[in-house]
Amino acid sequence: MEALMNWLEAQLADNSIFTLQTLSYYGQGLSTTVQLVFLSLIIGLVLAVPLAIGRGSKHAWLRLPIFFYCYVFRGTPLLVQLYLIYYGVVFVEGIQETWLWVILEKPFVPALIAFTLNTAAYTTEIFRGAIKATPRGEIEAARAYGMSWGLMMRRIVLPSAFRRALPAYGNEVIFMLHASAIASVVTIMDLTGAARFVYARFYAPFDAFLFVAAIYLCLTFAILYLFRYLEKRLLAHLKPASG
Amino acid sequence: MIDLHGYGPRLLEGALITIELGILSLILAVLLGLLTASAKMSRSWLLHRLGTLYTTIIRGVPDLVLMMLLFFGGQIGINQITDWLYVQFDIDIFINVNEFVAGVVTIGLIFGAYMGETFRGAFMAVDSGQIEAGRAYGMSHWLVFRRIRFPQMMRHALPGLSNNWMVLLKTTALVSVIGLSDMVRVAAEASKATREPFTFMIIVAAIYLLIASVSEWGFARLQKRYDVGYGEAD
Numbered sequence: 455m456e457a458l459m460n461w462l463e464a465q466l467a468d469n470s471i472f473t474l475q476t477l478s479y480y481g482q483g484l485s486t487t488v489q490l491v492f493l494s495l496i497i498g499l500v501l502a503v504p505l506a507i508g509r510g511s512k513h514a515w516l517r518l519p520i521f522f523y524c525y526v527f528r529g530t531p532l533l534v535q536l537y538l539i540y541y542g543v544v545f546v547e548g549i550q551e552t553w554l555w556v557i558l559e560k561p562f563v564p565a566l567i568a569f570t571l572n573t574a575a576y577t578t579e580i581f582r583g584a585i586k587a588t589p590r591g592e593i594e595a596a597r598a599y600g601m602s603w604g605l606m607m608r609r610i611v612l613p614s615a616f617r618r619a620l621p622a623y624g625n626e627v628i629f630m631l632h633a634s635a636i637a638s639v640v641t642i643m644d645l646t647g648a649a650r651f652v653y654a655r656f657y658a659p660f661d662a663f664l665f666v667a668a669i670y671l672c673l674t675f676a677i678l679y680l681f682r683y684l685e686k687r688l689l690a691h692l693k694p695a696s697g
Numbered sequence: 698m699i700d701l702h703g704y705g706p707r708l709l710e711g712a713l714i715t716i717e718l719g720i721l722s723l724i725l726a727v728l729l730g731l732l733t734a735s736a737k738m739s740r741s742w743l744l745h746r747l748g749t750l751y752t753t754i755i756r757g758v759p760d761l762v763l764m765m766l767l768f769f770g771g772q773i774g775i776n777q778i779t780d781w782l783y784v785q786f787d788i789d790i791f792i793n794v795n796e797f798v799a800g801v802v803t804i805g806l807i808f809g810a811y812m813g814e815t816f817r818g819a820f821m822a823v824d825s826g827q828i829e830a831g832r833a834y835g836m837s838h839w840l841v842f843r844r845i846r847f848p849q850m851m852r853h854a855l856p857g858l859s860n861n862w863m864v865l866l867k868t869t870a871l872v873s874v875i876g877l878s879d880m881v882r883v884a885a886e887a888s889k890a891t892r893e894p895f896t897f898m899i900i901v902a903a904i905y906l907l908i909a910s911v912s913e914w915g916f917a918r919l920q921k922r923y924d925v926g927y928g929e930a931d
Contacts, residue, residue: 529863529909530902531870537885538902541894635759639874646762659770667758667766674757 471661476652483648484669486562490644491634494566495627498573505574506581507607520578527575532633536568540640561640569637573630580626584619585611617688624681628674635670645669704887704897711880712904718800718869718879719908723862725805730812737817748813755810760868764803768875771799800872808865815857820846822853852923859916863909870905880904 463474509520527535543558557563588611596606638647649666653659701708736748755763772794782788823846831841851858873882884901888894 526902526906530905531867531881533870533873534881534884534898534902534905537881537888538894538898541885541888542898545892545894632759635761636871638761646759646765649762650765653765653769659766659773663762663766663770667754667762670759670762671754671757 471652471656471658472665476648476655479643479648479651480645480666480669483643483645483666486642486647487631487634487637487644490562490566490569490637490642491627491631494569494573494634495630497566497570498577501570501574502577502581503612505578506585509578509582510585524575524578527572528579532568532572533636533639535572536565536636536640539568539571540564561637561642565637565640565642569630569634572633573626576626576629577623580619580622581615583622584615587618588615617692620681620685620688624677624685627677627681631670631673631677701896701900702887702891702893704883704891707878707883708880708887708897708900711878711883714797714877714879715866715869715881715904716908718797718804718872718877719862719866721801722804722808722869723865725801726808726812726861726865727858729805729809730816733809733813734816734820737813738820752810752813755807760804760807761871761874763807764800764871764875767803767806768794768796768799771802796872796875796877799875800869800877804865804868804872807868808861811861811864812858815854815861816850819850819852819854819857823849848923852920852927855916855920855923859913862912862916866905866908866912 459474462477505520505523508516509524511517540561543564592610592614593606596610601609634644635646637644638650641647643651645666649662653662656662733748733751736744737752739745739748775792775794779790779792782790827845827849828841831845836844869879870881873879873885876882880901884897887897891897
């Protein structure tokens with residue numbers, strides 16, 4: 455590790471912008487971006503499953519509010535949602551006296567809430583489409599076996615719906631990675647935030663932003679290949695028989 | 698009634714900027730998309746590679762990063778070119794990058810890549826017999842494009858086009874970050890000044906939903922127009 459750092463320092467010796475200092479900003483930014491994206495995706499996924507089931511419910515009192523939530527969060531810019539939550543949270547009556555303020559004071563949590571609500575809305579729609587596409591025969595077979603609704607959902611509908619949703623969900627993950635750049639607007643030092651800092655410090659837009667663009671490109675490709683691998687593993691049975 | 702603290706007119710101006718920006722960048726994106734689709738389908742190896750490079754890079758990098766790169770870097774880049782022209786050829790020009798133009802160019806450039814993919818798929822969905830028939834009638838390439846390929850391609854492209862437009866509309870919000878006074882920026886300023894973020898942000902959200910709903914209706918009508926002759930089935 456020591457040797458590696460020395461080597462890196464020697465490599466960067468005659469570079470005035472990319473010093474170890476600025477690279478560490480990018481490193482911290484990368485970690486913030488990954489945390490933000492990963493956490494919001496996981497929480498959004500957990501929220502989206504019951505929402506997607508409710509979205510297809512027979513009862514209007516359950517279906518309509520979820521429809522409205524998805525419509526609003528998919529129809530407005532993430533930036534507006536982020537501003538609403540980031541600026542709005544301060545004005546909730548008496549919140550500054552409670553323990554919640556300790557975590558809400560930093561921009562990370564409001565941003566996480568906004569991103570989670572946004573991705574949950576998109577993921578709900580993806581899952582709803584996948585659940586709706588369940589072949590009728592599978593449901594009839596489950597019924598014929600005397601499965602209860604819960605058992606049928608758990609054993610038949612959801613597992614196959616998850617698989618069908620995989621390609622669309624991969625796009626959503628990439629979309630979320632790109633959307634997370636918006637976090638830099640509310641002073642979060644994510645990857646884009648680090649690039650903006652380096653740009654402002656050295657007035658070198660090409661170096662600062664091209665470097666960060668390359669990092670995002672690598673992350674995008676990594677996600678792309680991960681999902682391609684998953685699809686190959688999980689959707690193997692849907693491939694047309696070869697030979 | 699909702700008290701806008703005198704921000705009403707500015708909010709309206711911001712909404713107009715959002716709409717203008719959206720429509721102008723949509724036009725640019727459609728033109729770039731058609732070019733990209735042609736490049737990617739062309740027999741030329743170089744054009745194909747260039748088209749692929751463009752769509753891959755644009756779709757792999759966040760919109761905001763591209764916007765900052767082009768906006769902050771664009772001025773410096775242009776200055777360097779004009780400086781070089783001055784030193785080399787004694788041509789003295791000064792080009793100032795206007796935020797609005799930068800916004801249109803960036804968003805157009807980003808969505809040109811997405812449109813390119815949409816159009817490529819749609820062009821390939823046009824039955825090649827149709828094109829052959831057009832050629833057999835002695836139509837020129839351009840006439841075949843205008844009368845046969847384009848109208849039939851649009852039928853397949855419209856759903857993707859409408860999707861791209863919805864995403865583009867929401868992306869226009871990002872120009873507020875590079876300093877353009879669209880409605881999001883006005884609302885953010887008003888929120889800070891009046892300490893009433895909910896009022897302003899909810900109004901802005903409602904305007905976005907309104908624009909989206911109106912355009913959804915418009916696209917449905919267009920789809921009907923381009924579906925003429927295909928019946929109701931699909």
